[in-house]
Amino acid sequence: MKKVIIVGASSGIGRDLAIEMSKRGYELGLTARRLEMLQEVAKDCPSKTYVKTMDMEKHDEARILLGDLIEEMGGVDIIVYNAGIGESSGKWVKENQVHQVNAVGFAAIANYAFKYFKDNKIKGQIVGISSIAGVRGSRHVIGYSATKAFMSTYMAGQRHKSIAEKLGITVTDIRPGFVETPMTKGQKGMFWVQPADKAARQIADAIEAKKKVVYITRRWWLIALFTKLTPEYFWNRF
Template identity: 35%
Template sequence: MGASSGIGHEVARLLIGQGWTVGVAARRVEKLEDLRDCAPERVFTARIDVTDAHADEALCRFIERMGGLDLYFHAAGIGRKNPELQAETELKTMQTNALGFARMVGEAYRYFVLNGGGHIACITSIAGTKGMGPAPAYSATKAMQSTYLQALEQLAGNKRLNIHFTDIRPGFVDTPLLDNTSHFPMLMRTDKVALHILKAIEKQRHVCIIDCRWRMVTALWRRIPNWVWRRMRLIKNQDEHHH
């Protein structure tokens, strides 16, 4: 889900290369065609908008069309800096990353409950580690996604369901999601990040922070006391005054 660009597109390409039967979905179906051309007999495409109230039913039909599901991979997401706290950006982010996420992951979970289990892997972000001033809705929805996966994993474990979960948290990745006007430190290449993701899925890792530098940074962030975090400047002056 969210295979038309960036990390999702690259992960889909690698899975197709490994011989999987892959269903790729997003709003821009035309950007899924190159994936279908890789192996037309085992690549299925669908136009799904996760913010659509019926997107869960669309996923259900898509799974039927593919003949089943072993791995649900969720990459769909939006995010941008919003230091002006524009209402539309905040709410759209919540709709996609929180409501859309719960809608689709919930559908995959219920499918696996009824069909003997499976694996749910989602790209969340290191941005969910702490509340980040420049991108409030983005960091809050990413924290929500990680907490939601943690909750589902406990629930599935309590019920002895055979469902595995992988929470993938990359640092900055060079994709269209990042606006190209700012500088992003420790920027990673999409192809490298996708390889990390495949390995984490294969090993059924519970949480995977990409890469080791970001693992260190987030470990430090977690140790920063709240009174210090509140005073930390994550925006440059030019961002503050930019309209």
């Protein structure tokens, strides 16, 4: 039975992905800060599930805890980094939290995962839940979109290294559009909003298909294309 760790599994996409992967027969390791919520998620998972509290603003401690969790589980095949926060006020203290969780936290876990798979000669998989927001910088969510671009570029680098060194480590960049979760509750101006369980099914499909880059839901590739191709003059008017 394959084993997967999901970092940031207490709510939203991470929660539904945990339940989906569990239904597909994966053994799970779930982490986040809110232990009670993790325990609730574990109750909804039919397969064997481990939970561990982990704060992704405490990067070094999180890496140690990840190692402990891997040991408790007797190894891992797939590590998903889903933890993330958003904010649009532009206030530094809040924006810096976004940087610490979404970007530095991701790098702390992805770096650990890559070394773990390489050292143990495991053809494992690293999965990062980035965002459509990472495709191009946006005045509405400056720090957030920058962290998501960081994730995508970091994963591209890891994929490059895996291929060049023939390590067989798969790196999957998941780029969701709008998904109905606590993060987006009450947010205005959204469109093509999808329920989290549908997003989770498509993410699980992409993981099993070992995709490199995937938009969730699928039609968001159109928005990605539009975002990339829109000339600066028009983009700056949004």
